[in-house]
Amino acid sequence: MKKMSKLSAVYLIVVxxxxxxxxxxLIFYSFNSGGTMYQFEGFTFDWYKELFKxxxxxxxxxxxxxxxxxxxxxxxxxxVAGALAIAYSRKRRVKNTLxxxxxxxxxxxxxxxxxxxxxxxxxxxxxxxxxxVLLSHIAFCVPIVVIMVLPKxxxxxxxxxxxxxxxxxxxxxxxxxxxxxxxxxxIFAGFFMALTYSLDDFAVTFFVTGxxxxxxxxxxxxxARRGVSLNINALSTILFIFTMILVIGYYYIAKRxxxxxxxxxx
Amino acid sequence: xxxxxxxxxxxxxxxxxxDPPVLNDVCFEIExxxxxxxxxxxxxxxxTILRLIAxxxxxxxxxxxxxxxxxNHVPANKRQVNTVFQDYALFPHLNVFxxxxxxxxxxxxxxxxxxxxxxxxxxxxxLKGYENREISEMSGGQRQRVAIVRAIVNEPxxxxxxxxxxxxxxxLRTEMQYELRELQRRLGITFIFVTHxxxxxxAMSDEIFVLNNGKxxxxxxxxxxxxxxxxxxxxNFIGESNIVSGKMIKDxxxxxxGKTFDCVDKGFNPNETVEIVIRPEDLEIxxxxxxxxQVRIDSQLFRGVHYEIICYDQDGNEWLVHSTRKVKxxxxxxxxxxxxxxxxxxxxxxxxxFDKRLENY
Numbered sequence: 001m002k003k004m005s006k007l008s009a010v011y012l013i014v015v016x017x018x019x020x021x022x023x024x025x026l027i028f029y030s031f032n033s034g035g036t037m038y039q040f041e042g043f044t045f046d047w048y049k050e051l052f053k054x055x056x057x058x059x060x061x062x063x064x065x066x067x068x069x070x071x072x073x074x075x076x077x078x079x080v081a082g083a084l085a086i087a088y089s090r091k092r093r094v095k096n097t098l099x100x101x102x103x104x105x106x107x108x109x110x111x112x113x114x115x116x117x118x119x120x121x122x123x124x125x126x127x128x129x130x131x132x133v134l135l136s137h138i139a140f141c142v143p144i145v146v147i148m149v150l151p152k153x154x155x156x157x158x159x160x161x162x163x164x165x166x167x168x169x170x171x172x173x174x175x176x177x178x179x180x181x182x183x184x185x186x187i188f189a190g191f192f193m194a195l196t197y198s199l200d201d202f203a204v205t206f207f208v209t210g211x212x213x214x215x216x217x218x219x220x221x222x223x224a225r226r227g228v229s230l231n232i233n234a235l236s237t238i239l240f241i242f243t244m245i246l247v248i249g250y251y252y253i254a255k256r257x258x259x260x261x262x263x264x265x266x
Numbered sequence: 267x268x269x270x271x272x273x274x275x276x277x278x279x280x281x282x283x284x285d286p287p288v289l290n291d292v293c294f295e296i297e298x299x300x301x302x303x304x305x306x307x308x309x310x311x312x313x314t315i316l317r318l319i320a321x322x323x324x325x326x327x328x329x330x331x332x333x334x335x336x337x338n339h340v341p342a343n344k345r346q347v348n349t350v351f352q353d354y355a356l357f358p359h360l361n362v363f364x365x366x367x368x369x370x371x372x373x374x375x376x377x378x379x380x381x382x383x384x385x386x387x388x389x390x391x392x393l394k395g396y397e398n399r400e401i402s403e404m405s406g407g408q409r410q411r412v413a414i415v416r417a418i419v420n421e422p423x424x425x426x427x428x429x430x431x432x433x434x435x436x437x438l439r440t441e442m443q444y445e446l447r448e449l450q451r452r453l454g455i456t457f458i459f460v461t462h463x464x465x466x467x468x469a470m471s472d473e474i475f476v477l478n479n480g481k482x483x484x485x486x487x488x489x490x491x492x493x494x495x496x497x498x499x500x501x502n503f504i505g506e507s508n509i510v511s512g513k514m515i516k517d518x519x520x521x522x523x524g525k526t527f528d529c530v531d532k533g534f535n536p537n538e539t540v541e542i543v544i545r546p547e548d549l550e551i552x553x554x555x556x557x558x559x560q561v562r563i564d565s566q567l568f569r570g571v572h573y574e575i576i577c578y579d580q581d582g583n584e585w586l587v588h589s590t591r592k593v594k595x596x597x598x599x600x601x602x603x604x605x606x607x608x609x610x611x612x613x614x615x616x617x618x619x620f621d622k623r624l625e626n627y
Contacts, residue, residue: 162322163355165342167369167420177368181359 023240030233037230047234057219057235063130064199064215071137072194078138079145079194080187084179086146087153099150105143113140114207121208128210136208137198144197145190152186153179185253192250196243270298271334272423272456273319278328280314280480288314290480291328296424301450301457303467306477307503312460315477316426319458321345333423348417349426353433354409356401362388362412363397369420387419391449407438414449424456431466443469464504468492476500484617496620497611501543508549510583512542512610520610523559523579531610533623541611546574546588548607557600561585563593577601 030048034041051057086102089095105113117136118128126132156179164174180187202217209218216239223232273296281287289311296302304312317323318330321342329336337345348369356365363384370380388394391411396404404412410430417425427446431439447470450457461467467474468488475485476499484496495501498509512522517532522542534540554560561577568574575587577599585601593599612623 157353157355159351159353159355160357162320162342163349163351163357163416164368165322166320166347166349167416168343168372169368170343170372173372178357182357184359 026233027237027240030230030237032230035230037233047230048238050231051234051238060214060216060219061238063213064217067130067133067137067215068195068198071134071141071198072191075138075141075194076145076187076191079142079190080149080180080183082142083146083149083153084175087150102143102146105140106147110140110201110203111207114204117204118207128208129213132208132210133205133213133215136204137201140201140204141194141197144193148190148193149183149186152183156182188253189250192246192253196246196250199246200239200243271295272298272332274331275315275318276329276331278318278325278330280311280318280323281326286480287326288480289318289325292480292482294475294482294485296456296458297473298423298456299454300472301447301459301470303459303461303471303474304477305461305464305467305474305503307462310477311480312462312477313428314480316349316428316458316460319424320347320349320426346422347424347426348420348422349428350413350417350430352429354413354430356409356412356416358401360401361397362393362399362401362404365401365412366416366419368416373420383419387415390418390452391415391445406434407442410434410442414446418449418453418455422455424458425450425453427457427459429460429462431461432463439466446470468504476503478503482617484620494609494624495543495611496615496617498541501609501611506546506586506588508542508544508546508583508585510542512540514538514540514610520608523581523583525559527558527608528605529608529610530605531608534610534612539613541613543609543611544603544607546586547572548603549585549587549589550602551575551587551589551591551593552600552602554598554600557602559585559601561599561601563595563597563599566593566595 029037029040031043031045032040033044033046082098082102086095086098089098114136117132117139121128121132121135126135160178160182161174164178169177200217201215202221205215205218206221209215214222216235220232220235220239223229223235275292275294278289278292279287280289292311292315304315306312314323318325321337321340321344324338330338332340332345332347357368360368366384366387367380370383375383385394385397388397391414393408393411393415396408396412401409401412410433413430414425431442431446434442443466446457446459459467459470471488473485474488474491476483476491478499484491484500486494491500491504495504495507501507501509510522512520514531514534514537515521515526516536517534518529520527520529520531520540520542551557559579561579564576564578566573566575569588572588572590573592575589575593577585577587579585587601612620615623
């Protein structure tokens, strides 16, 4: 038993090292004053300073954040409504079909989603840019929100809704005073998941973005194509740290399953 | 119609799709201010009756009256009844105060009034000072009380309780039985209590409805039902019974186990085949030659309060005896019982016929 756990510990360390090493390698060289990725000459913030001087880049960061917040917010609203519809659909067949359709969207490759959106937008004549990126981000975030919210709804005891009705609550009261507060942790989890998915999406965005509008991941890709510059490292580092913050935020909310202080809400 | 009738079921049937009916042509009346118990095995329809009264479901046929008005189509949130659920169904995202205040807030009472009522109600069940507790911090018994307060703070005319004690341990359950009974007396409102536990029903109720297969088998006070069960099902379900078949020779004389005995029942046809009920605690162990019946002891089980002894007579009838005295397995003993201990049941008798016959005594 003891031996096994040692072995598994080593295995885990190796796996995580392989997974994280490239990222930390990249982060490490973003502080290199030498300008190459194989010889560390000295510590510098120059690459970051250069990034922040570049107003075009700042606009891209802003675009990325706006897209992420908007698409997360809108897909959370749509996703919660969808999850409620799936959870309370009377017929088992309808429920299973809806759930399968939802899950297919999660597992289908981004490239296919991106390409199909490109075809759709050009066909119905939506100009490629902020709107097209926003719409496609909402589209791939909704299934994620549904998946995050659904278990919380299903865990809710149905007698709780009977209890609310019994105490005189209307259907709207049941939804707003019992169901929604109860599933709030799930809603937050869904929102944060959608935020991270939108923030670091490359494939879909790459297809549907047009001239003059781009997000960070697409920008990093085009910088990397142009040639090696430690700018990319700095930018990637910022993106990585930002995503980490979101993940930590997500875990913090997920852990607080039953938030206090909700009782004062009406 | 009488004034003190608050709920009346008139030929109510509840059926889902083409399944056999959950409730089959049920009629009964509930009087104001009494403690009623719906008792029966699981699947007998007792919870269905409760849900029909609460308004979560509607009847397939028949009418339900509340204060003399048909309420078949009145939705649950417009009825003057409140329910205590089996799993309590408290809102985990609200604290104790807000759980209790839920119904009052829906009614849009003023904040000061809500605070006063909730505090008063919590004091009523000894939960003063628990206002700001989260539900997860409360014990099972405390949650139970919160669930009750949440219901009664709305001042319902009828309180429905759906097996509210089944999740508690034995000691707490006994305590809560006393508390509930006391609470009902102090509030003076009608309680309708659903349970499958016959001891609970006997201990708490003014009136018991025994249900089986979607029908009311018998209704009456606990002593009526215990002492005069209408048929084999009721006799078996309420307490433990020895049921043997016999013959009514004439009034006050019955024959079973190959002997004739004096009894207190009459009104049967001469030589009518009947079933005899004798409760195990009414059987007294005597030396073999002094008993009315001679039996051989087959097994003995210690139950704490008494020994549970199983014996057989020479006809092979099983006799269950509760005795505080220990006996030896394999011994032959006598059993003594009073004429009053014999209860005679007519086969296939309906409750109306049964009541009529009893009135003639």
